[in-house]
Amino acid sequence: MILQPSIKIKAKPFLKWAGGKTQLLPIIDSFLPKSFQKENNITYIEPFVGGGAMLFFMLQKYRNIKHAIINDLNPHLVKAYKVIRDEPHILIDSLQEIQSKYQTLDGYENQKAFYLDIRTRFNTLALTDIETASYLIFMNRTCFNGLYRENSKGNFNVPFGKYSNPTICDPSLILANSELLQKVEITHGDFSKTETYVNGYTFVYLDPPYRPLNATSNFNAYVKTAFDDSEQIRLRNFYVSLSEKGCHEILSNSDGKGYHKEDIFFDELYKDFKIERIYAKRSINANPIKRGSITELLIRNYTICQGIK
Template structure:
């Protein structure tokens, strides 16, 4: 089985894989590369790269979310132990198929346990996956105290223990170094030539569309500017990079935030779907940005 994301994830990049493939540097398919993903999230691009490009001998991933990176590390090192716990959670959750109150009580008990951050690392990883598969829309959101606060979803018998995929993910992670913390540290673990793919917290299109509570620290405009500066540093070091972000200009034609910020680089607009919104009428197609520091075959995306 080919590895694929083991989590549901707001902003996951599975739907943009075709556009990302078109925008890869032409050298990427013919040379040995180190692949670096400083905001790894659910790893959709990571798993696609590792499964399709054997010339990538090493990958470096990072995320500020320690709960997430712990789960990656446990899948890499102790998949069988993790699966045993996931099987127990799945069996218990499915036992409440006809008991809504029991299902809710069980979910919130596990959420409370997860938020203690006091269980063994394997258990914490299992709780992370359990909550992701049973919470509303697969969101990961924390309050200022780093407490996971997403309510239960409407799932009755979700897949919580995906044995085949967990084992496939564990296999490909043998080629991956997993870091936790500031994305800038990835540069210290990188060998040339390297290809960086950035999928940072997106700049919100409106005051009500922000999912930046993914971590307890904000990722606002100043952090977007810092990230641009880091990309410029990579450019001077002759690394390749690609970056995704929201297309604020698509919402407001006078908003040139990213067009000005990355004006010296290549900015492409691609179609994407907005799937995570409590109001179904506000889901649909919109454009996002794919920005690169290299020339590639220009394709009309959007």
């Protein structure tokens, strides 16, 4: 049987990423089509890979995925994935050097100065791919709340965090991820470019920047360009196009109606598809009081037992 329910997860996200799907994996898994378990040669596509929780889970549980394509608009993130896949040992050496320097610094102010220097280098210098990946991972482990955020100029602008002894280099994780990424094609650019990779039985998981529930929750600045309602509509058209090609798809997004009952933006936008409301706990918020369970959407274009409608 292709399905492997008792798998030991070795590979997992190497970055903390806002909107990461780790906690929702069992729920998303339960909504996969039954036919997915029977196919012997699956093409798996993620147009918005982000932290990659779904990717690492799927590749380890479903060995019938023979070809995977991941894409993201964030060039630094894409470089990090490629470095982990292609040059893991060099990355480990680089991270260990950074970790050693950081851990020898005495006091918060000295560590903060070191962090700000790395952040300036990341934003202003022409870096090698190894440096880009190393700096990105270092900042993710030491910045405030593990956020990734860019300003309008495209510069990473998250302040320094307060961690007593962060793990900057995790060699076993990097090597496990590298092994899994060997069969993954990694691309950079607009989500629409991934349509060209549809081949045979294709499953697509779409996890775009979420539509804000209100003005104060408008966090989708993974890149300097905003993912506004016009982009959400363009994504819906992409979703329809893939569906017409025979792809199975699941799309995640925020549930505006769960926050404001009159907000039916997604209910109207995806009225021709199956919309599920699930609970998720979100921990990345500057105000701890606002961290908690909210409903999110899973939108699919198939019935679980019978495939595409």
